[in-house]
Amino acid sequence: MVAASHALDLNLNLFHITDDDIPVDDSTVGNLSRISKENKKLKEMLTIVWDNYNTLQTKVKKVIQDKEVVESSPKKRKFDETVQQCLLKRPNEELPKSGIQRVYVQTDPSDKSLIVKDGYQWRKYGQKVTRDNPSPRAYYKCSFAPSCPVKKKVQRSLDDVGIVVVTYEGEHNHRSTKQEAAYALTNEYDISTSERMFNSPKARTTFNEVLVEQMAAYLSKDSNFTDKLAAAIYSKTLDANSGLELVSRARFKQSINRIHQESVDLRRVPSISRLKGFQGVDTTSEDQGKLMFGRAERYDKKGRGRNSSSGNGKGRNFSSQNKSNGSGQANNHNRMTDEVEAEDLEAENQHDADENQPVNTEQEDQIEAGNDPNPVTETQSIVRRSSRINDDVFHSVVSSDTTSMPKTNGISHESSHISAAIGIVARNCNGSLLQCLGEKCRSESVLAAELCAIRSDCILAATNGWNHAFIESNSLSAISLASTEDVPPLSLAALVSDIQYWKSQMNLQLYWLLVHVTLLLIKLQKLLTFLM
């Protein structure tokens, strides 16, 4: 994330300064054009990465298909127990006849529904009891039918009731909903789109404002760049003033200090150890099943009410389940608090904190990262509650930081587990703290830790009933994985499944941070034009 490291605070404070028409020196302009170029490069890279990702995904799929199907003992199923659509175990099996694909999905045996979420929308058109299998077979057509010819059959395995066999027939001639979202992320949010957004007063919705503000807040973490810019603007102001002071130095200094302070505060916010009354949650891999268990239970409870008790032609009663949306929030909340057991921390308004206590953030960050001085990666994700256009709901923001480090002497984070710390902070659009919690997590890879962070964000959003929240991560891989309906790597399937579950339950949206970097840079450019 090169672009993210060149940050500029563009929040409202700074905009007030711009009203006074401050000139900018050439070095700043140079910086900006450089960033602009970098951003372009990043976008190109993104396209390449995305293509590579898809290629890789296809290859992985193929490899998995070639692999022999190995039954795992029920005891070993620590992730996938009771998971509705956890595509954990069974590799796909492409039947000789092309276009027919069989997928084995681990589900809760007690759950009689035959719903397998795979990112596409289906319309059920039949259900039959088959000869030698007690559980019925459900027939689905793609809801884009007749334009899309894909059909699928879903039936529990005869050998293992915990496994659902899904037979796909044909190929979709359209993207899935998740692919659509991912595509929108990578392609639609290009410069021109952003520019249109910011040029049109109508389109400049509250949401976009918050989006940019939050991104600005995120980027202002890099005090290095804000320092430089602030200094540049300040010096230019002094030069240009020549007797006529457009901005009082005191006011300007105050603004700069504020920027610093906010930058410092932003660094402080995710720091778990600083949070009063913080109580971490250890979600080591052994415990990961918990969350899913709760989820599955809840899922199981819903949609039971409307089964017709009459049998079908063959004299068998079917119970079926509704789609998995719109479940009760109160229940949701209880579950979450029961299982996560994280204490919601007291809100802390950081804008009130005007005292300028110098903080060596670099040092502190290292301390907080743990004893290991060589953290592998840092993930930041942000959950934002958007205000829907017509709702007068105030905005709130939740962000989380993950710092991962090798568990053992840092040989390779692929071969050994890593431990990660996840701090989650809820904030409103002003940056005021609303809620904090944190957890430790041990995962098999950095990517898993990133997914873990995203999942935590999802869970927090769900806990608070933040429908339509936005979840951001600077890990493209994690976002991509969570946004595609393709079969994830086995080791990540549970996490991905969890994220997708919450995503659909709460209508969450996953974003890659670069998108917002782009948005911010647009605004930055506009600011500079204005300044000059």
Added chain:
DNA sequence: CGGCTTTGACCTGCGC
């Protein structure tokens, strides 16, 4: 009211 599920009826292919 539209989209989806349910479910009995109907269609089709196959073996005898």
Added chain:
DNA sequence: GCGCAGGTCAAAGCCG
């Protein structure tokens, strides 16, 4: 042709 099993249709009903 008949019976059987798998697959599909479509009317009725549910639900947001």
